[in-house]
Each structure stands twice: as C-alpha cells, then as structure tokens.
Amino acid sequence: MGAHCRAAYTRQMAFRSGFVSIIGRPNAGKSTLLNALLGEKLAIVTHKAQTTRTRILGVLEQPAKPKSKTQPALPPAQVVLVDTPGVHKPSSQLDKRMMQEVHDALEGRDVILFLVDATHRIHEPKPRIEGKSPTPGEDKRALSAAEDAFALSLLRNVTCPVMLVFNKIDLVKREDLLPLITHWSTKHDFAETILISAAKKDGLDTLLDKVVERLPAGERYFPEDQLTDQPMRFLAAELIREKILLYTGEEVPYASAVVIETWEEPGPQRKPRKTDTLPPKLPVTKIAAAIFVEREGQKAILIGKQGTMLKQIGTAARKEIESLLDTRVFLELFVKVKEDWRSKRGFVDELDWRRQLESLSEQQNKKPVQE
Numbered sequence: 001m002g003a004h005c006r007a008a009y010t011r012q013m014a015f016r017s018g019f020v021s022i023i024g025r026p027n028a029g030k031s032t033l034l035n036a037l038l039g040e041k042l043a044i045v046t047h048k049a050q051t052t053r054t055r056i057l058g059v060l061e062q063p064a065k066p067k068s069k070t071q072p073a074l075p076p077a078q079v080v081l082v083d084t085p086g087v088h089k090p091s092s093q094l095d096k097r098m099m100q101e102v103h104d105a106l107e108g109r110d111v112i113l114f115l116v117d118a119t120h121r122i123h124e125p126k127p128r129i130e131g132k133s134p135t136p137g138e139d140k141r142a143l144s145a146a147e148d149a150f151a152l153s154l155l156r157n158v159t160c161p162v163m164l165v166f167n168k169i170d171l172v173k174r175e176d177l178l179p180l181i182t183h184w185s186t187k188h189d190f191a192e193t194i195l196i197s198a199a200k201k202d203g204l205d206t207l208l209d210k211v212v213e214r215l216p217a218g219e220r221y222f223p224e225d226q227l228t229d230q231p232m233r234f235l236a237a238e239l240i241r242e243k244i245l246l247y248t249g250e251e252v253p254y255a256s257a258v259v260i261e262t263w264e265e266p267g268p269q270r271k272p273r274k275t276d277t278l279p280p281k282l283p284v285t286k287i288a289a290a291i292f293v294e295r296e297g298q299k300a301i302l303i304g305k306q307g308t309m310l311k312q313i314g315t316a317a318r319k320e321i322e323s324l325l326d327t328r329v330f331l332e333l334f335v336k337v338k339e340d341w342r343s344k345r346g347f348v349d350e351l352d353w354r355r356q357l358e359s360l361s362e363q364q365n366k367k368p369v370q371e
C-alpha cells in the first residue's frame, strides 16, 4: 500500500462521532425513529401531536462495516441522536420553551435529519381572493403549508448536511411518493433523500450508514454503555405523562405536567438463604409524582369517578417504569392545580429536567453531613 493510500485508509477507518438532530413537524414520527434506532423506549410516543416537550438524547454505538455493493467501508462510530419537540409556531410560554429546544438542537450539529410525514399531501400556499372567504378545507391546507414553510425556515442558517427523510412509507403507495420527493427536494439543498418506516424499522440501516458516512472523525462523547443523558427519574415522569396522553382527552393531555417529588432507591437486599422456598422478590423503588393541571375541572377528569382514571394511569405507568428500572415500583400520584401554568415562564422553566437536576444536586449539597 502506498503512503497516500495508507493515509486515506487510516483516515477513513478512524472512529467517528457526532450529534445528529431529528427535526420535523409534530407527529412526523421523530420519537418513534429515535426509539427504533436505539432499540429502546427512550422517548414517549402517542398519536397526539406535540407529545415531546424537551430534547431527548440517545447514544447509539455503530460497529464498523465492510465495503458492500452499495456502500463504502464504514468505521465504527458513536451517533448521538437528539429528538426534538415538533416544529410549530409558539403561542404559550410552554410552546416557546419547546421551540427553544428545537433551536438549541440545531446549534453545532454534525448532521440534521429533517423528517417529513409521507402521508401528508402537498399544499402550496395559494393567494387569497379578495371578498371570498376560505372553506374550512382551504384553511386547513393553508395552515399545513404555512407549518411546512415554518419548519423549512429553520434550516435557512444551518451549515451542516441536512438529510430529507420521508417517514411512514408503510402507509403510502410508491407512486404517491415521487411527487412528494420532487416537491420537497426543491425546498432546500438536502444532502440525501431517504425513505423509511420508523414503525416497521424499514430503511433504518441505510439511514444510519448515510449518517455515519457524514460524521467527522472523533472520540466518543459519552461512555460506550451510556444510553442517554436523562436520569431515570425523568424518564419515569415521561412514562406517566405518556399514559395521561393516552387515556385522557381534549385539553387534559396538553395541560398536564409531571414532576417526580420523591424517589427512594431500594435499600440493601437480604441475602438469599438456603432455606428460602420461593425465589427472591425484586427490590422496590418508591416514587411519588405530582401531576400539574391548569383547572379544577381538569383535575376532576384526571382523577375520574372514584379515582378510576388516576388508577388506570398509575397502573399502566408503574408497569413500564418497573421494566425500565428492573425493580418493583410503588408509585403514588397526586393531582395539583396550578392555574394557567403553561403561560407562566417561571413554572415552565422549572419543569425542565436539567433545571430540576441542578436544584436536586444543590439540595443534596446543602444537606448536613451525618456524623
């Protein structure tokens, strides 16, 4: 191998790492894609738009890949995936916070995946005819076109490669995809166009290969076995919120926020004895969480007749938290009213798990040392 070839080979095979943000309109399938790529449920998923409220980071280790017919050899890599809230025009303080999360996710990234729901039809904004009021259908289409334009506007100042990713292709006929691709391709100088179904895990290998191809050489950002930067207590809070989104309707899901108030790790376990006849029980994590809503009426809905709704939410959430933690879980839920909390900047800021983590560690540091 000549000196030039060897240098090229070494450069090509050096470890790669980078941040890859997934952005797109609400319900495009960003969280489903994050979970599918990681093979773990890190982000909650529901059919309701605007489920994700904060940036969620998932760390994926990719092994080296030999050269194939369609792909050059790829070095091993650490792909740090960042799921973001759906891109939407902000109205409340909560919306503003969510959009700030999107803007932050666009800063200093190595690759951006711009996710488009392939089941959405194309709507070019049409000029309004004076004196003629639009039909509800026209209104909806105009809104959809404006939302697409808003999402695209976020890419204007982005300098890293942006990949156009069409999701949910399992729901679309192949012949309907072509006009969609033609339409979107002209909207930005996309580095790649990729078709996937996050739900069916279709096209994900190709997507990852294309991502690794564009990552810079570099060391890992996170230890090899770390899956996320989000501590368990916040993942647990999200699982509770997911069940609220699933089981309640109208305003309640959007007016709800979950805060873990106490979290007690299991104490030391008794060593199994020879005389034990039953297998040892799993240890218990004790969790108390507050669900904040904006009105008394929402509180009543959330609690339900004789507490049935809250019980249903608690049972479903507990089961998922148990499998997340690999312990048994004792979960207590309390519903609290915080009038119009979505418009209160201070409260919205406090909900940010990074903030909560800071104040938890402050409290920890303030605790007197036990003699």
Ligand SMILES: Nc1nc2c(ncn2[C@@H]2O[C@H](COP(=O)(O)OP(=O)(O)OP(=O)(O)O)[C@@H](O)[C@H]2O)c(=O)[nH]1
Residues within 6 Å of the ligand: 024, 025, 026, 027, 028, 029, 030, 031, 032, 033, 044, 045, 046, 047, 048, 049, 050, 051, 052, 053, 084, 085, 086, 087, 167, 168, 169, 170, 171, 196, 197, 198, 199, 200
């Ligand atoms: N059929 C099909 N459904 C999908 C696919 N990907 C996501 N979905 C569904 O689309 C809905 C929205 O998915 P999410 O992953 O929550 O979407 P999101 O973009 O994170 O949504 P926001 O949090 O609102 O921004 C859920 O009901 C998913 O099950 C797909 O590839 N095929």
